[in-house]
Structure formats: structure tokens, C-alpha cells
Amino acid sequence: MTKFWPTVAALMWKDILLELRTKDIVISILAFALLSLIIFNFALGPSPQITPVVAPGVLWVAFTFAGVLGLTRAFVLEKDQGNLVGLLITPTSREAIYVGKMLGSLFFMLMSEIILLPAFAVLFNISPFRPELLLIILLATIGFASIGTLFSAIAINTRSREIMLPMLFLPIVVPIIIGAVMASSTAFEGGSWSDMTKSVQLIAVFDVVALVFSAFAFEHVLQE
Amino acid sequence: MKPFSLKPLVTLLVVSAIFVSTAAIPALAQQDISVQVTNAESGDTETNLPYLFAVYSITWIAFFAYLYYMSQRQRNLRSEVEELRQILAEKEGKD
Amino acid sequence: MSIGMVLKNGLFVVCATMMLVILYLIFMWVPTDNIQGTVQRIMYFHVSVAWVAFLAFFIVLVGSVGYLWKGTSKWDHLAYSAAEIGVLLTTLLLITGILWAKPIWGVWWTWEPRLTTSLMLWLIYVAYLMLRAYSPPGNQGARYAAVLGIIGFIDVPIVYYSVKLWRTVHPQVIVGPAASGSLDSSMRILLFLTVATFTVLFVYLLIDRVSLRKSEDEVEWVRGIAEQASHLPLSLR
Numbered sequence: 001m002t003k004f005w006p007t008v009a010a011l012m013w014k015d016i017l018l019e020l021r022t023k024d025i026v027i028s029i030l031a032f033a034l035l036s037l038i039i040f041n042f043a044l045g046p047s048p049q050i051t052p053v054v055a056p057g058v059l060w061v062a063f064t065f066a067g068v069l070g071l072t073r074a075f076v077l078e079k080d081q082g083n084l085v086g087l088l089i090t091p092t093s094r095e096a097i098y099v100g101k102m103l104g105s106l107f108f109m110l111m112s113e114i115i116l117l118p119a120f121a122v123l124f125n126i127s128p129f130r131p132e133l134l135l136i137i138l139l140a141t142i143g144f145a146s147i148g149t150l151f152s153a154i155a156i157n158t159r160s161r162e163i164m165l166p167m168l169f170l171p172i173v174v175p176i177i178i179g180a181v182m183a184s185s186t187a188f189e190g191g192s193w194s195d196m197t198k199s200v201q202l203i204a205v206f207d208v209v210a211l212v213f214s215a216f217a218f219e220h221v222l223q224e
Numbered sequence: 225m226k227p228f229s230l231k232p233l234v235t236l237l238v239v240s241a242i243f244v245s246t247a248a249i250p251a252l253a254q255q256d257i258s259v260q261v262t263n264a265e266s267g268d269t270e271t272n273l274p275y276l277f278a279v280y281s282i283t284w285i286a287f288f289a290y291l292y293y294m295s296q297r298q299r300n301l302r303s304e305v306e307e308l309r310q311i312l313a314e315k316e317g318k319d
Numbered sequence: 320m321s322i323g324m325v326l327k328n329g330l331f332v333v334c335a336t337m338m339l340v341i342l343y344l345i346f347m348w349v350p351t352d353n354i355q356g357t358v359q360r361i362m363y364f365h366v367s368v369a370w371v372a373f374l375a376f377f378i379v380l381v382g383s384v385g386y387l388w389k390g391t392s393k394w395d396h397l398a399y400s401a402a403e404i405g406v407l408l409t410t411l412l413l414i415t416g417i418l419w420a421k422p423i424w425g426v427w428w429t430w431e432p433r434l435t436t437s438l439m440l441w442l443i444y445v446a447y448l449m450l451r452a453y454s455p456p457g458n459q460g461a462r463y464a465a466v467l468g469i470i471g472f473i474d475v476p477i478v479y480y481s482v483k484l485w486r487t488v489h490p491q492v493i494v495g496p497a498a499s500g501s502l503d504s505s506m507r508i509l510l511f512l513t514v515a516t517f518t519v520l521f522v523y524l525l526i527d528r529v530s531l532r533k534s535e536d537e538v539e540w541v542r543g544i545a546e547q548a549s550h551l552p553l554s555l556r
Contacts (some may be wrong), residue, residue, distance in 0.1 A: 147470070154463045159453040167449055171442035172470060174435070175477055198484070209473060217466045220387055223459075272358035272422040279361045279415045283368070286411055287520070290404075294527055297535070304538055308545055315549060 004099075007092050011100025012107070018077065019108060025073045029112035033066035034119055041123045048125075055124045056184035060140075060177055062116070067109050067141070068166050071148040074105050075156040084222070094219035098149065102214070105152075106145035113137055132187040136200065140180040143207045147172055150214040153221045179203040330523045337516040341509065349509050358422050363510055365415040367517040368408050373475050375405030375521060376444065383468030386461060392536060393529075395461040398468050400528035402447050404521060409441045424488065432481040433489040440478055443471040 019025055040058040044050055078084040087097055117128045148169055155165035183199035345363050352359035382398025385391075416434065421427050428434065447467050454460030482489050502510070 150466070150470075154450070154466065157455055157459060157463070158450065159455075164446075164450065164453055167442075167446040168467060171439040171446060172474070174439045175474075178432070178435070202484075206473075210470075213470055217387075217469070220462050220466060223462065272356060275418045275422050276358050276360055279364060279418050282414055282418075283364055283411055286407060287524075290407055290524065294524075294531055297531055301531070301534055301538055304542070308538070308541055311545055311549065 004093065004096050007096040008100040008103065011097065012104045015101070015104035016107065025070045025108045026112055028073065029066040029070040029109065030115060032069050033062040033112065033116050036062040036065060037116070037120055037123055051124055052126060052188060055120075055126050056181045056188060058124070059120055059128070059184060060181050062120075063109075063113055063137075063141075064144070064170070064173070064177055066112065066116075067144045067148065068169060070108055070112065071105060071144075071152045071169065072155075072162060072165050074101060074149060074152045079156045088222060094222055095215050097222070098215050098218035101153075102145050102149040105149055106141060109141050109145060110138070113141065126188055128188075130187055132191075132193065132196065133184055136180055136183045136187065136196075136203070139200065139203045139207060140176050143176040143203060143210050144173060146207065146210040146214050150218060150221065153218065175206050176203055179206070327523070327526060330519065330526070334516065334519045334523055337512075337519060341513050341516050344509050344512070349505055350503065352506075355423055358419065361415055361419045362506075363513040365412065365419060366510060367513040368412045368415065370514050371517045371521045372405050372408035372412055372440075373479070374518065375401045375408055375525075376440075376472055376475055378525070379405060379444070379447070379468045380472040383465035386465045387469075392461070393533070395465070396529050396532040396536070397525075398465060399451065399461075400525055400532055402444050402464075402468065403528060404524050406441070406444045406448060408521070409437070409444065412437065413441060429488065431487050431489060432485040433478065433487055436474060436478045436481050440474045443467070443474055447471065 044054055121127055151168040155161045158164045179199040179202040183196040186196045345360055378401035379398050382394045385394035417427050447464055451460050451464050454463055482491055
């Protein structure tokens with residue numbers, strides 16, 4: 001068995017290199033999320049009373065749906081070009097493949113989210129650059145990436161992959177979204193850490209369960 | 225050099241994750257202070273009977289529909305077995 | 320009649336009897352709630368369906384773990400059948416909840432934690448059934464569904480504890496580890512009885528569905544052999 005972390009790093013690097021060439025994932029995430037932010041902002045009207053109330057919800061809707069788009073692409077190349085078979089033939093552990101893909105997706109999602117934050121600040125007149133919010137975004141995205149990578153590997157083998165992935169992913173990550181929206185709302189109001197411990201705990205516990213479960217279940221998903 | 229085996233570590237992580245999450249949820253539950261009371265409208269106790277009727281009839285219909293659905297599948301299965309039996313009989317007739 | 324048939328018919332009779340008994344008790348015996356009025360009697364069906372749905376999804380979990388572990392198809396049959404009945408039950412849960420909410424809260428629906436997470440529970444297991452339908456033929460579908468069947472169960476404790484975790488207008492939990500609400504003793508007894516009745520009904524439906532699925536599997540297998548023997552794809556129906 002080849003070593004774990006070098007394999008993970010190699011897989012991540014491969015995905016990043018591919019992405020640098022095609023810019024497929026990041027562009028689709030960014031375009032969709034930016035459009036969502038603009039359309040929501042437009043639809044909800046310019047009223048200064050409503051905007052701070054809906055801002056956390058809109059932010060997380062944009063992140064979630066854009067994240068689904070990014071995750072849909074995670075295994076497309078693997079499946080359509082046959083890389084997956086190649087990967088499985090090599091003596092890599094299944095967990096390493098999972099962690100590699102998951103960290104790759106995590107990286108792309110985080111990059112896109114960070115690029116989106118200034119747009120959000122402009123459209124909603126709220127500064128998202130607080131450490132609390134950034135940590136919430138990190139934690140929630142870890143949850144999305146961990147469960148999303150698993151479901152993406154499942155969905156890619158089904159008949160209508162574009163429908164199956166959101167169908168599988170969204171109901172399961174609702175606790176993360178609820179926690180993230182509540183915590184973001186507190187963060188925007190200037191609340192401190194102690195005000196949002198419950199939501200952050202919810203996200204953190206969910207992350208742990210999702211990560212461990214997905215790593216474990218991934219090998220069952222990869223078998224032909 | 226013995227390759228680094230991940231399985232025992234993952235098992236340990238799974239067990240501790242399950243323990244943490246099942247312990248965490250009731251712990252989180254303790255922190256909430258709100259006990260909301262439903263603000264029900266009383267008034268005339270007979271006015272809401274249609275809802276009660278709807279609930280019970282829909283429940284019954286749903287279960288009967290499911291039983292019917294199962295018997296339909298059973299029927300299809302039986303006819304499929306019959307057809308298979310015929311085809312095998314034909315095959316034996318030819319050989 | 321084989322012993323299995325006798326037991327199954329016996330179960331059906333027991334279930335029907337219990338159903339008649341609780342119907343009588345619900346409408347003739349138990350006192351009327353003085354806050355909500357007659358409509359409160361919905362509670363017996365609503366709460367029972369909830370509990371049995373949780374049980375169904377727990378059995379999906381058991382079947383899924385069993386299938387991933389042992390690989391024999393009987394575990395898969397168990398998981399699928401329990402998921403199907405669980406979706407039926409959760410649909411009823413949502414519908415009875417909606418019909419109870421309108422007279423009591425004045426709205427059909429509200430996005431509060433209990434309702435939201437219950438809706439998500441419904442969606443998770445609907446996705447389970449969709450996944451089975453859209454998967455490639457063979458064992459893959461069963462394996463994918465087993466993975467979903469395991470992680471999907473995480474929503475059940477979330478639904479159960481949602482009334483404690485967050486501010487909610489939904490009534491407090493009455494039974495189980497999170498119990499804090501109070502209920503008249505006769506209502507409590509009847510509630511347990513109704514839960515028991517629905518559990519018996521569930522067991523009956525589950526046994527029926529599992530054996531149906533097993534038969535369908537076997538016929539599928541026979542058809543495969545027949546196709547091979549005749550060297551032609553058979554177009555039946």
C-alpha cells in the first residue's frame with residue numbers, strides 16, 4: 001500500500017492542475033453564486049430593513065447551490081474519461097482517494113466562497129470579514145465537501161446525475177445550513193462567540209459524523 | 225516497513241464520533257430555555273371536525289391504497305411466473 | 320396453510336382488532352382536550368405515525384448495515400421494504416400534521432425546526448427510493464442505497480430533539496428520553512396503545528413487502544436463466 005498523505009497530496013494536486021487549465025469548477029460555482037446573490041438582492045428590493053434580516057439566508061443559499069454545482073463536477077472527469085478505473089487499479093487505499101477528492105472539492109469551494117464575499121459585502125452592505133463568520137464558512141464547507149464527495153461518487157453512476165446529487169445532498173446537509181444561517185445571523189449582528197456556540201457545535205458535530213462516515217462508506221461506493 | 229494501516233484508526237474515529245454525537249445532542253438540548261405553548265383557539269369544539277375526519281380518512285385510504293398496490297404487484301408477479309412457465313414448456317416441446 | 324401463513328393471518332386479525340378497539344377508545348372513551356377541543360384527537364394518529372416512521376427508518380439502518388456487512392440480499396429486501404413503508408408513514412405524518420396545524424395554529428405550514436427537519440426526513444427517504452430507481456442494474460443500486468440508508472438516519476434524532484434544540488411552536492415531546500410535556504393519564508395510555516397498534520400494522524406490512532420483494536427477486540432470476548436458455552431477450556408484458 002502506498003503511503004496515505006502523499007497519495008492524498010498527489011490527488012489534490014492533480015485536481016488543482018486540471019482546474020487551473022479548465023477553470024471549470026470555480027467558474028461554475030462563482031457564476032451561479034454571483035447570479036443568485038444579484039437576483040435575490042434584486043427580487044427582495046432595496047429596503048434597508050429587510051436586507052440585514054435576509055442576508056445570512058441568501059448567502060447560504062448561494063453557497064449551498066453553488067457548492068452542489070461544484071460537487072457535480074467533482075467526479076465527471078473521473079467517470080467519463082475512465083480515470084476512476086485507473087485509480088482503483090493502483091495500490092492506493094480507498095480512504096486516500098476519498099480524502100484527496102474531498103480536500104480538492106473543499107479547496108475549490110472555499111476559493112469560490114472567499115471570492116464571493118466582497119460581492120456579498122457590496123450587494124448587501126454588510127461586512128462579512130469577521131473571524132467568526134470565516135470560521136463558520138470553513139466549518140460548514142467542510143461538512144458540504146465531506147458528504148458531497150461521497151454523494152457525488154454515488155450520483156455520477158446513476159441515470160440522472162444532475163437531479164440525484166441535489167436530491168441526495170440537500171436534505172442531509174439541512175442541519176449544517178440551519179446552523180450556518182443562525183450563526184451567520186448572530187455574527188452579522190456583531191454577536192460574540194458565546195452567542196453562537198450552539199449553532200457552531202451543531203455544525204462541528206455534523207462535520208465529524210459526516211467525515212468519518214463518508215471515509216468509511218467510500219469504498220463501498222467505489223466497487224463496480 | 226509495515227504500511228500504515230488506516231482501518232483501526234478509522235474504526236476508533238467512527239466509534240468516538242458516534243459517542244460524541246449521541247452525547248452532544250442531549251447536551252445541546254439542555255441549553256435551550258424555551259418551552260413554547262401552543263396558542264390554540266378553543267371556542268366551539270365541534271367546528272374543527274372536518275379536519276379530524278380528513279386525518280382519519282386519509283390515513284385509512286393511504287394504508288388501503290398501499291395494500292392494494294402490494295396485491296397488484298403480487299398479481300403481476302403471478303402472471304409473469306405463468307408466462308415463464310409457458311415459455312419453458314414451449315422450449316421443452318421443441319427439444 | 321403453512322405455519323407462516325397462519326402467523327401472518329393471525330397478525331392481520333390482531334391488528335384489525337386493535338385498530339377497532341383504539342378507534343372506539345379515541346372517539347368514545349378518552350376525554351376531550353379543553354384547550355384544543357375535539358381536533359386534538361388527531362394527536363393519537365399523528366404521534367403514532369411519527370414513532371413508527373422512526374422505527375421504519377431504524378430498520379432501514381439495520382438492513383443497510385447488514386447489507387454492507389454481509390452482502391446477502393435479504394438485508395437489502397429488509398432495507399428497501401422498510402424505506403418504502405417509512406416514506407408512506409412520513410407522508411402521513413406530514414399530512415396529518417398539516418391538517419392539525421390549520422385549526423390550531425391558523426396556518427397550514429410554518430418553517431419551524433420540527434416541521435423543517437421532518438420535511439427533510441421525508442425528502443431523504445424519497446431520495447432513497449429515487450436512488451434505487453435510477454441506479455444501474457445489479458448490486459450497485461443496493462449498495463448506494465445502503466450508504467444513504469445509514470447516513471440518512473442521522474435526521475431522526477435531529478427531528479426528535481428539534482423541539483428541545485431550538486425555539487419552536489410545536490408541542491413538546493411527551494415520551495422517550497426527551498420527554499417534558501404533560502398529558503392526561505388516560506390520553507397517555509391511549510397514545511401508547513395507538514403506537515402499539517400502528518407498530519403491529521407496520522410489522523404486518525413489512526413482512527408482506529419483504530416477501531413480495533423476495534419473490535420478485537427470484538422471478539427476476541428465473542427470467543434471467545430463461546433468457547439465457549432461449550438465447551433471446553424475452554419481452555414479457
